[in-house]
Amino acid sequence: MSPKVTDEVLYSKVMNNGNQKENYQKQLEEILAREQGKCPKLLLHTCCAPCSSYCLEYLLEHFDITVFYYNPNITEEAEYRHRAAEQQRLIEALGKDIGRTASFMEGAYEPQRFLEASRGLEKCPEGGERCEKCFRLRLSVAAEYAAQNGFDYYTTSLTISPLKNAPLLNTIGREMGERYGITFLPSDFKKKNGYKRSIELSQKYDLYRQDYCGCAFSKAEREEQKRKIEENHT
């Protein structure tokens, strides 16, 4: 009998699977070719305007997109609201420029849910087990919303970040898709110079670019890193 796939088993399985790499960009391109001219409905979970910029520019040509801003991990409310406002400003500005626009849907702001999911993992460095819980929470809510509201696919802008584990995100995305009955669109948006393009678009639209991921723990980690750098230069 195969062992029960707990979060921990999944996490170590993905982390130890580095030699058997899947090409998520190629998988995405195959779907785009198959869906050409059909414009299916896509729920694009986004973490912030800068990360979503390239994803929107790239995908609006192929999909009818609703941006789903669900980020209970942003534990400071002012920061959460600022990123949400920037997300809406980008959708409007980019839409005007390229002649195709996305809709915007904000999920519930429930930081307590994130704090509960990450309990005991507060000291984990960014990229560790706490992030896996964070991905799991955000993608489960996105998948459920997409399934309940007639979308054809869902995906996330999170795979554009060089600091995020794309295989883990794709694995969780598929798992949540199976759970709720919605197809996860495979992605590794940093490919094809996606990350570089997101920086260019952030400059073009003068987007607010935070220097930490989102939770209070990642903010403290970044402040500690900056303090050490300053110490080494004095």
Ligand code: SF4
């Ligand atoms: S560092 Fe980022 S991905 Fe990781 S738990 Fe915090 S907000 Fe989530």
